[in-house]
Amino acid sequence: MAYLLSKENFSKMGEFIYRKSGIFLEEEKHFEKLAKYIDSRSGVLGFDNFRKYFFKLRFEDKDGEEFQELMNSITVNETYFFREKDQFEVLVNNILPELHRVLPVSKPIRILSSPCSTGEEPYSMILHILEEGNIVEKRDIEIIGIDIDSTVIKKAKLAKYSERSVHAIPKNILAKWFQKKTLGYDLIEDLHGTVDFKVANVFDRAQMRKLGKFDVIFSRNMLIYFDDASRKEVAMTFYDMLNPGGYVLLGHAEYMSRIVSVFNAKKIDNTLIYQK
Ligand SMILES: C[S@@+](CC[C@H](N)C(=O)[O-])C[C@H]1O[C@@H](n2cnc3c(N)ncnc32)[C@H](O)[C@@H]1O
Known part of the structure; x- marks a missing residue:
């Protein structure tokens, strides 16, 4: 299945996410999850290509909501009571x-x-x-x-x-x-x-x-x-x-x-x- 996110643009997204949150995404482990997220989010926003989504994320996100959505989708939240x-x-x-x-x-x-x-x-x-x-x-x-x-x-x-x-x-x-x-x-x-x-x-x-x-x-x-x-x-x-x-x-x-x-x-x- 073709995603809006290409392997080349994965590096750009990875770099952006790393700079803002410190979270380091690896192509092998995280490409599919991120690509599916961008497809679904672009659907909601009415975008038909990655460029539009990435532009919004970087330049039209004054209240930080788009970045927050992205963070909510990529973090690993595993935890339980009395861990360690x-x-x-x-x-x-x-x-x-x-x-x-x-x-x-x-x-x-x-x-x-x-x-x-x-x-x-x-x-x-x-x-x-x-x-x-x-x-x-x-x-x-x-x-x-x-x-x-x-x-x-x-x-x-x-x-x-x-x-x-x-x-x-x-x-x-x-x-x-x-x-x-x-x-x-x-x-x-x-x-x-x-x-x-x-x-x-x-x-x-x-x-x-x-x-x-x-x-x-x-x-x-x-x-x-x-x-x-x-x-x-x-x-x-x-x-x-x-x-x-x-x-x-x-x-x-x-x-x-x-x-x-x-x-x-x-x-x-x-x-x-x-x-x-
Ligand atoms: C695996 S959980 C750990 C929870 C708990 N400390 C424990 O050990 O059970 C990792 C959490 O780190 C959060 N996280 C990742 N990057 C972060 C950042 N830059 N600032 C604050 N929280 C972050 C994630 O959202 C996630 O909920």
């Missing part, structure tokens, strides 16, 4: 008690989940803090979740989850904090609003600056989609966004030592954490 659970244990048993000791009690501890996808990661932090943390009554903890994909942020705000998404939550915790529905599980109302969700692109300096400073940044399973230069840029953005003494946690296949050398790596049990 050891890191949540280290958060509640090591990082938060340490920060509670050294930071003035009047100051909230601020945690960023970047990217948060459909919200399972920041809500897993909340569940661990509620179930295991002993500082919850002693001070404010603010959790913010961001993602470039606006459809996942909408879903995160709804807090409705599938069986698959909750499969790793122990049964007693699931029963306590979720309501079983015909199709999946709803997080109980009391926990809605405990995470502040926003659409944001980690490469957009202005958007990131607006979020303020943090004491902990979880950035798991996003850097794997970037190349070395983009990973470096994002790592330095996180460095700038952290308060002194703050921590970054990455996904299990991601190592800060291979990206930048400005953080001090610490190992707690088998979990690596990186301190500013």
Whole structure:
């Protein structure tokens, strides 16, 4: 089947997407998905060739809606509750008690989940803090979740989850904090609003600056989609966004030592954490 997107134009699109989002698309893996998306989007917009679509994307997208549509279609949003659970244990048993000791009690501890996808990661932090943390009554903890994909942020705000998404939550915790529905599980109302969700692109300096400073940044399973230069840029953005003494946690296949050398790596049990 002939697509509007040619192999040559795939490189142009790839370059554009990379520059704006850091996401690096490979022709072999991503051509068909992108070509199908452009065909369907061009149909909606009434365009009969790639040039018209690409022109709109680059020059007639003042509100960023066309770019947002494109991002929503290419991101990989795979996530689930209690994924890489050891890191949540280290958060509640090591990082938060340490920060509670050294930071003035009047100051909230601020945690960023970047990217948060459909919200399972920041809500897993909340569940661990509620179930295991002993500082919850002693001070404010603010959790913010961001993602470039606006459809996942909408879903995160709804807090409705599938069986698959909750499969790793122990049964007693699931029963306590979720309501079983015909199709999946709803997080109980009391926990809605405990995470502040926003659409944001980690490469957009202005958007990131607006979020303020943090004491902990979880950035798991996003850097794997970037190349070395983009990973470096994002790592330095996180460095700038952290308060002194703050921590970054990455996904299990991601190592800060291979990206930048400005953080001090610490190992707690088998979990690596990186301190500013
Ligand atoms: C595989 S999910 C990871 C979710 C969660 N952190 C976890 O580990 O389960 C990757 C997410 O990164 C987001 N993402 C990709 N590029 C991004 C960017 N430039 N800025 C913000 N989020 C981005 C995608 O939309 C996607 O939801």
